Amino acid sequence: MSLKIALLGFGTVASGVPFLLEENHSKIVEAAHDTIEIAKVLVRDDEEKNRLRAAGHDYHFVTNIDDILNDESIAIVVELMGRIEPARTFITRALEAGKHVVTANKDLVATHGKELIQLAKDKEVAFYYEAAVAGGIPILRTLANSLTSDKITRILGVLNGTSNFMITKMVDEGWTYEDALKTAQELGYAESDPTNDVEGIDAAYKAVILSQFGFGMTIDFDDVAHKGITNITPDDVAVAQELGYVIKLVGDIREVASGLSAEVSPTFLPKTHPLASVNDVMNAVFVESIGIGESMYYGPGAGQKPTATSVTADIIRIARRIKDGNVGKPFNEFERETKMADPADVKSLYYFAINTPDKKGQLLRLAEIFNAEDISFEQVLQQKANGTRARVVIITHAMSQTQLASVTAKLEAIDDFQVLNTLKVLGE
Amino acid sequence: MSLKIALLGFGTVASGVPFLLEENHSKIVEAAHDTIEIAKVLVRDDEEKNRLRAAGHDYHFVTNIDDILNDESIAIVVELMGRIEPARTFITRALEAGKHVVTANKDLVATHGKELIQLAKDKEVAFYYEAAVAGGIPILRTLANSLTSDKITRILGVLNGTSNFMITKMVDEGWTYEDALKTAQELGYAESDPTNDVEGIDAAYKAVILSQFGFGMTIDFDDVAHKGITNITPDDVAVAQELGYVIKLVGDIREVASGLSAEVSPTFLPKTHPLASVNDVMNAVFVESIGIGESMYYGPGAGQKPTATSVTADIIRIARRIKDGNVGKPFNEFERETKMADPADVKSLYYFAINTPDKKGQLLRLAEIFNAEDISFEQVLQQKANGTRARVVIITHAMSQTQLASVTAKLEAIDDFQVLNTLKVLGE
Numbered sequence: 001m002s003l004k005i006a007l008l009g010f011g012t013v014a015s016g017v018p019f020l021l022e023e024n025h026s027k028i029v030e031a032a033h034d035t036i037e038i039a040k041v042l043v044r045d046d047e048e049k050n051r052l053r054a055a056g057h058d059y060h061f062v063t064n065i066d067d068i069l070n071d072e073s074i075a076i077v078v079e080l081m082g083r084i085e086p087a088r089t090f091i092t093r094a095l096e097a098g099k100h101v102v103t104a105n106k107d108l109v110a111t112h113g114k115e116l117i118q119l120a121k122d123k124e125v126a127f128y129y130e131a132a133v134a135g136g137i138p139i140l141r142t143l144a145n146s147l148t149s150d151k152i153t154r155i156l157g158v159l160n161g162t163s164n165f166m167i168t169k170m171v172d173e174g175w176t177y178e179d180a181l182k183t184a185q186e187l188g189y190a191e192s193d194p195t196n197d198v199e200g201i202d203a204a205y206k207a208v209i210l211s212q213f214g215f216g217m218t219i220d221f222d223d224v225a226h227k228g229i230t231n232i233t234p235d236d237v238a239v240a241q242e243l244g245y246v247i248k249l250v251g252d253i254r255e256v257a258s259g260l261s262a263e264v265s266p267t268f269l270p271k272t273h274p275l276a277s278v279n280d281v282m283n284a285v286f287v288e289s290i291g292i293g294e295s296m297y298y299g300p301g302a303g304q305k306p307t308a309t310s311v312t313a314d315i316i317r318i319a320r321r322i323k324d325g326n327v328g329k330p331f332n333e334f335e336r337e338t339k340m341a342d343p344a345d346v347k348s349l350y351y352f353a354i355n356t357p358d359k360k361g362q363l364l365r366l367a368e369i370f371n372a373e374d375i376s377f378e379q380v381l382q383q384k385a386n387g388t389r390a391r392v393v394i395i396t397h398a399m400s401q402t403q404l405a406s407v408t409a410k411l412e413a414i415d416d417f418q419v420l421n422t423l424k425v426l427g428e
Numbered sequence: 429m430s431l432k433i434a435l436l437g438f439g440t441v442a443s444g445v446p447f448l449l450e451e452n453h454s455k456i457v458e459a460a461h462d463t464i465e466i467a468k469v470l471v472r473d474d475e476e477k478n479r480l481r482a483a484g485h486d487y488h489f490v491t492n493i494d495d496i497l498n499d500e501s502i503a504i505v506v507e508l509m510g511r512i513e514p515a516r517t518f519i520t521r522a523l524e525a526g527k528h529v530v531t532a533n534k535d536l537v538a539t540h541g542k543e544l545i546q547l548a549k550d551k552e553v554a555f556y557y558e559a560a561v562a563g564g565i566p567i568l569r570t571l572a573n574s575l576t577s578d579k580i581t582r583i584l585g586v587l588n589g590t591s592n593f594m595i596t597k598m599v600d601e602g603w604t605y606e607d608a609l610k611t612a613q614e615l616g617y618a619e620s621d622p623t624n625d626v627e628g629i630d631a632a633y634k635a636v637i638l639s640q641f642g643f644g645m646t647i648d649f650d651d652v653a654h655k656g657i658t659n660i661t662p663d664d665v666a667v668a669q670e671l672g673y674v675i676k677l678v679g680d681i682r683e684v685a686s687g688l689s690a691e692v693s694p695t696f697l698p699k700t701h702p703l704a705s706v707n708d709v710m711n712a713v714f715v716e717s718i719g720i721g722e723s724m725y726y727g728p729g730a731g732q733k734p735t736a737t738s739v740t741a742d743i744i745r746i747a748r749r750i751k752d753g754n755v756g757k758p759f760n761e762f763e764r765e766t767k768m769a770d771p772a773d774v775k776s777l778y779y780f781a782i783n784t785p786d787k788k789g790q791l792l793r794l795a796e797i798f799n800a801e802d803i804s805f806e807q808v809l810q811q812k813a814n815g816t817r818a819r820v821v822i823i824t825h826a827m828s829q830t831q832l833a834s835v836t837a838k839l840e841a842i843d844d845f846q847v848l849n850t851l852k853v854l855g856e
Contacts, residue, residue: 020719024579027644027762031576130574136720138574145573146558146566148459149740151452216455274726277705291448291737292564292727298702299723309719312577326752334455 002035003319006068008042008090009081010052010059013104013131016308017078017315028312032319040068042090065090069097076318078311079103088112095119095127100327102314104131104307110205110221113212117330124328126321128314133206134159134283136306137299138313143213143287144332150291152214154254156426159206159264161281161301162189162197163229163249167266168279170237171246177232189281199228200249200264207251207262210285214253216336217260223340225263232266235383236353236421239393240268243379245425246276252424254346259339261346261401268351268395268425343401349378349425350396350404354411355418358390362416366392369414373407375399395425430463431747434496436470436518437509438480438487441532441559444736445506445743456740460747468496470518493518497525504746506739507531516540523547523555528755530742532559532735538633538649541640545758552756554749556742561634562587562711564734565727566741571641571715572760578719580642582682584854587634587692589709589729590617590625591657591677595694596707598665599674605660617709627656628677628692635679635690638713642681644764645688651768653691660694663811664781664849667821668696671807673853674704680852682774687767689774689829696779696823696853771829777806777853778824778832782839783846786818790844794820797842801835803827823853 007014021028021036029035041059043049049061065086068074077094079101081087087108094101095116103109109116109132120127130140134157143152158164165187166180175183181198184190196202204224211219229249240247245268253262269276274296278284283301288294300306321327356362363382370377381393399407404422411417435442449456449464457463469487471477477489493514496502505522507529509515515536522529523544531537537544537560548555558568562585571580586592593615594608603611609626612618624630632652639647657677668675673696681690697704702724706712711729716722728734749755784790791810798805809821827835832850839845 016719020577023718024577026764027579028577030762137723138570141574142566142570145745146569146738146741148744149448149452149456150737151455274705277702289737290451290733291444291740292734293731295565295725295727297723297725299720303721305718306720309578309717310574312719313574316576317573324752324754324757326754329752333459335458336454 002037003032003076003322004037004039004074005076005078005315006040006042006071006074007038008065008077008079008087010041010043010057011080012304013307013311014080016304017312019305020308020312028316032316033323034319036315036319039074040071042068065093069093069099074099075322076100076102076315078315079105080311082107084108084111091116092119095123095125098123098125100126100318102311102318103129104311105129106132106202106205106209110208113209114218121330126318126327126331128317128331130314131307131310133209134285135300135302136309137283137285137297137301138310139285139297140209140213140331141313142297144334147287147289148334150289152287152289154252154288155210155214155285156275157203157206157210157251157285158248158275158278158283159203159251159285159301160197160200160249161283162194163200163203164278164283165189165281166198167229167232167248170232170234171241174234174237176234177230198230200226203249203251203264207253207264210251211253211260211262213332213334214287215255215260216334217338219260219262219338219340223262225265227265229266231421233421235391236423239353239381239383243395244271245269246271247423248275248278250275256341256345258342258345261341266423268423270426273426343405346401347398349398349427351421351423351425352394352396353420354392354394355420356390356392357416358386358388362390363392366394366417369410370394370396370407373403373410375403375407391420398427430465431460431504431750432465432467432502433504433506433743434468434470434499434502435466436493436505436507436515438469438471438485439508440732441735441739442508444732445740447733448736448740456744460744461751462747464743464747467502468499470496493521497521497527502527503750504528504530504743506743507533508739510535512536512539519544520547523551523553526551526553528554528746530739530746531557532739533557534560534630534633534637538636541637542646549758554746554755554757554759556745556759558742559735559738561637562713563728563730564737565711565713565725565729566738567713567725568637568641568759569741570725572762575715575717576762578717580715580717582680582716583638583642583713584703585631585634585638585679585713586676586703586706586711587631587679587713587729588625588628588677589711590622591631592706592711593617593709594626595657595660595676598660598662599669600707602662602665604662605658626658628654631677631679631692635681635692638679639681639688639690641760641762642715643683643688644762645766647688647690647766647768651690653693655693657694659849661849663819664851667781667809667811671823672699673697674699675851676703676706678703684769684773686770686773689769694851696851698854701854771833774829775826777826777855779849779851779853780822780824781848782820782822783848784818784820785844786814786816790818791820794822794845797838798822798824798835801831801838803831803835819848826855
């Protein structure tokens, strides 16, 4: 007898699952203690069914979800359609029907995970989503299984492959944002509407999920401040380089005295930081903790086979737990009271690029404004005076998010000063 | 009621366990579904007992292992003494007494793991040793739990912190081997007899264990060819730099058509390879596989808290599996027939540094010797002619271990040529 699964959707990732089941057959059977059989595949309509058949895919295709939900022989439903609807409805109905569910859908887990996790708990079925964060990197299971003994203080992650590809080109090749986006779209890394990737939204979804596994806190998407890479200029990239940093879009979740802080923002990373050499479409999650100290988990953040590997690992885990009689255990069991940090308590170094009139005394004026907010400078660079305007770059000492908001407001209120960019800097 | 454990030995790592149990109490209780209590601690003699008491350690110290083995309230024995004996005897007796065992002892697991794993299986108790490979990096559990869906083709690892510290100093600061060793000893990274670290023995032990988890094959220590860092010269380091490589001591386990190849050797890594930026005492395991493609797991390879974190993760896992009623499962369930590769089938690029007479026609003679063995050159550099002798550096195209042995023997048979060093090169 084999364990029967159904796939919802048969796009790129989905077709990676049969690849692994076949290429790695004996190892998977040994691990799952069972053969895994793709019993049914849900597709949109007859047209898609015919197209897939013509392409040589010989599955039992269905177009009605009920053909899967009412089939008692199917134990696991694997959702690989993406987006919120109809995935949310189908997963909800599958859990209600007592089926285990595996998904790679980060948008859905980040925005509706709470209700789905609770439903799975009530129904004593498994709801796993390793592939939802950093595709091929087994970071969620590692946090849930291996880092249980450790107390995590901060998670920093390069969590979006598309924006990391673009930013790598901007840093290594000096490309503009526009050039990088165009190439990313040509290579199929970025969609025609790249908003989710370049505005940090996709990374923020992942930060929501990492907060649960790393800190036991269920935060909302709106709790993650996100800022994208759209306004990074070649000037920012060059000055980072000059000062010994690399700019990356970094998800940063940390626990401070008052609670949890989660944000996604372009960040100056010291060149020697392990995340600084995570390039192109690769992802990495860097964990700071009281036990291990510093560890990093690196791999592809997306792609057919990497994502299918994580999905298949979830399927095997469920198969195994069915055999072991403990399949009802939640994917993540770490739960604490959720408390967001006070912004006055969340401190970082910051980079300011400010356009000033090129006349005497401007630096003194800037210094007075920062000083009034109790912010001191670590480094100051005055650049590119063109006769009428100059560009001043400041790296501050540690200051809070409250101080950042306040000093930015003050600077913006002064006509002479134009704040070109403000970016977080990771201290050495 | 709490779960009672006993520690064998109370050195540096052991004292990290109570640190975590205390500092991370609530998370550990939640994960283990139980409080973990250190019920007894085995020490060498009364003198050690008195010394530890005087230092404020308030445990139930015993000097006779029977006081632990005969105590039915103790469920888990945690061995942290190191070396082979008496650790082997104590673990054997603990397993025979039906106790679960956790150890960080790589020497023991690599050389006697087979018999201990079998004994644990027979007794249906757990025998876990996450800390035995790469200290704080949860690589074994990741291979056993998350990479079950994937087929691993190669594992490359920087597996020894001491030698990596030394080699980092030799590369970054231009230190000699002798200077690096002296500093490593002063900092407490290297022992007074550094043989195990600098000769690749410690890394070879870890390669034995990684072979089981990554490839399902139980190989012997003698199956791992090991070569250390003792004969790396500043000239080797400089030429690597010049050609775009970094030298690291790398454990390399790969499956080729005829079977498994495992070796530890100083290796030229392209500067862009993720392992190339693993510096100082840090370790990393780089995995190539058909599903994920490339992934890397990075962290501290040793140290009190990192090692104690892995040990405590094992303890929690056992506690949890006792509750779940499936504690008898082996740590690694992946098993295949063990077959070592034919050396003619294991191919790499190689670096040769050869001392030749500084007279006409020597390069031609060398080219003829390599050509006779069917080995072609990727790069050739002639360096430092001092009037009588010259230094020729060759990077070959891929060649087998058989070819390597054969060409080396031919070169050594010719009085004019002196092979200064031969190192593996990882192709881009």
